[in-house]
Amino acid sequence: MSYFLVLSETYGGNVLSRYQRLRMEGRLCDVVLVAGGGTRFPTHRSLLASSSDYFWSLFQEHTHEFQAPTIYLPLLSDVGLSHILDFIYSSWLSMSPSTLEDVLEAACYLQVTSAIQLCSSYIADNLSPDNCCFFANIAARYDMADALSAANSFIAQRMGEFLKPGGGDWEGLLELNADSLRVVLRAEEMPGVQELALLSLLLDWLDHHKLSSLRSNLLLSNIRFALVPPEELTLLCTSRPALQTPFIKSLVLKALEYHQLGACKPLLQTTHSTLRTQACKVLLVGGGPEADRPEREVLTFDPHLRKFHSLTLLPCRVQHHCVCTLGNFLFVLGGEVVEVDESEKVIGRVVTGQVWRYDPRFQHWEVLAPMSERRAWFSCCMVNRVIHVIGGRSGRGEEEVVLDTVEAYDMQADCWRRAMDLPQPIHGQACATHGGTIYISGGIHGNHHESSREVYSLEPCGSQWEKRAPMSIARYSHQMAVVRDRIYTFLGIYEPFCDIECYNPVQDEWTRLRPLLNDRFCYGLTLLPPPHDEQVLLIGGRKWRDAQEVSTPNVLAYDTESDSWREVCKLPKPLSGTQCTLMHIPDLTET
Incomplete structure (x- = not known):
């Protein structure tokens, strides 16, 4: 006896379309979600449990919420919950820089994995000089490795543009999270970057964030001090407290010694004297x-x-x-x-x-x-x-x-x-x-x-x-x-x-x-x-x-x-x- 297994490419979409229609008409809704702003969202328990790991666990028979008519979600914004519910009912997710964080907060809290992946792709595909630092911070906050890697690489590749006067989002750079900044400072390829400008940025960032000496040293150790002109390096070392810790002073001293090497410089190259270019x-x-x-x-x-x-x-x-x-x-x-x-x-x-x-x-x-x-x-x-x-x-x-x-x-x-x-x-x-x-x-x-x-x-x-x-x-x-x-x-x-x-x-x-x-x-x-x-x-x-x-x-x-x-x-x-x-x-x- 033979049989055929045939797949319908429209069935899943039709089911979601019917669910969306029931939701719009308020029919067969058996649970109401209430966001932090007080907005009420009538929904269908079965679809929520099928789309979200959070609701799957919440609606088990042994839980108090199994038959509860109302579920309160005070940590989620009205906008974030609304967008995630639209995604659950239609598979379409509306995103913009102004709503991204609300959407991600709701998607992560409710464990809607597909929505999180779409947010990650949105970040990686829409990076620009005006939003890359903001996106990097969001990707770091919500542990989106692929999006974070893309944002960090984007920032490193365009750092030369950012460091020009009026050439980039300077305020965004000063708000960049420490882990992203550390990754960027380790980049082997930074077109158009002068190490002195990079050092000045980092010193301003440290003034803005007030880290411990240990964490400050970890960031500063990624600066290639031998690429900074000795006159400027000496001046900065005497005027900026972050450069006066014993560890960083030892790196600065080695860089100043490098500048005095004369003819034998080519024989004594290190990472700190290597240009940030692979080309x-x-x-x-x-x-x-x-x-x-x-x-x-x-x-x-x-x-x-x-x-x-x-x-x-x-x-x-x-x-x-x-x-x-x-x-x-x-x-x-x-x-x-x-x-x-x-x-x-x-x-x-x-x-x-x-x-x-x-x-x-x-x-x-x-x-x-x-x-x-x-x-x-x-x-x-x-x-x-x-x-x-x-x-x-x-x-x-x-x-x-x-x-x-x-x-x-x-x-x-x-x-x-x-x-x-x-x-x-x-x-x-x-x-x-x-x-x-x-x-x-x-x-x-x-x-x-x-x-x-x-x-x-x-x-x-x-x-x-x-x-x-x-x-x-x-x-x-x-x-x-x-x-x-x-x-x-x-x-x-x-x-x-x-x-x-x-x-x-x-x-x-x-x-x-x-x-x-x-x-x-x-x-x-x-x-x-x-x-x-x-x-x-x-x-x-x-x-x-x-x-x-x-x-x-x-x-x-x-x-x-x-x-x-x-x-x-x-x-x-x-x-x-x-x-x-x-x-x-x-x-x-x-x-």
Whole structure:
């Protein structure tokens, strides 16, 4: 014997509709609910017990209220009870910021779970700068975890807007509950926030709430004091009592000591000196639309949004330099300093050994100890948090000397120390590190005029440079990138072809890969930020067109897994000679 089980999609709605009609007509109502304001609501005992855990327990046979004609609910407002009864009878819940708390109070008291979930969704879906603090307080009061999490995240993401003069609900922030404020202060991502403004907000909040020293310390410990300028931090510490407890004074003292660290700051980073941003961006340092006419502007590139922003200006116009990052500081090393007159005409070029460091925490450039030798057309790499500079050219014209020296930067002492010399003088080579081993490829050796195919490596504790399998193509002024367990070598200057190749350090062999369709040199190169770090970005550069060099305006991406190229976007203007690296940069213009 077979049978079919069929569901009616309209039956439940029809039953509620009939109940609502009976309620409106006052028919078959067997219990009256009386709210705190005195309003009487005739209702049906059976529907209440079916919709509310509170009434289900209240109307058991052994209770006094089982047959009671009237139930008094003095803790509930007339508005809240009215809205919840409308929901019970229709499944529709009317909500607004002005009635939300009354509705939630009734829903929680009567244990109408579905109504509580709708209130939670309403909060999460209707957050705005004007109501987020109010909603966070309500969500905390009624223990709505999802709504509270959404409100806290909203506040953290828009804190930069709130902290601007006239930019947000300042009174709402001062009324924010302590738990939400603690969660917000722990946020790793706060676009547009200056830590000094965040500290000022917290100090005003503490003045408003008068917490115990223990609870005040718990909140203040989430401030990243090393991101506050030392002058303002010292002033606040002497004038605000909340910063004068022994525990907080110890944190302030550590921050002030951090500001005095000088050259070794990148080695001693902690949470208190880490920017509140997770966004890793590409930095384009130097270069310009024309060859041998670099500009000072440093750009940031967001590969996800495909947007460029100006970050800062270099201390001088420089080309054929190197860049690297450590501890989220940018290092700009050596190169040719290009001098121009008021009409932008080049009046001189000088090879330099100068080293500059940029701190995005305070948008500040510092001059570090110069390299022992002036270098351009050299390469640099980071090994065990030590910067190495390799080879290059020193001087120009008749004074030009090709270098075989290698230097390592001692950040603790702010000085450069001689490292293992190269087998021969080299300039225009590429450099990469894999497993702590330094690899250099190509370049021009000594006083020769032809590019080289040779590859050398230096082990972490090696006593000399070892020769490796040569590239299949001689290259000069090219670049290398490490992706997982392979080293990729890209285009160089003066090449009549566009091939790239891949090196396996374990097998010591090279493999030719898919070429780029057009030639390219003097470009910027970097990996995409995680999680797409299997792709390599090639930014700008120059190419040959009608027997002339022209700068290019596009950004290309090479996917190492599929061995394929694609165009990502266009640059704001043609750019060649830029050097690229990755760094976490706060966007102080973004809210």
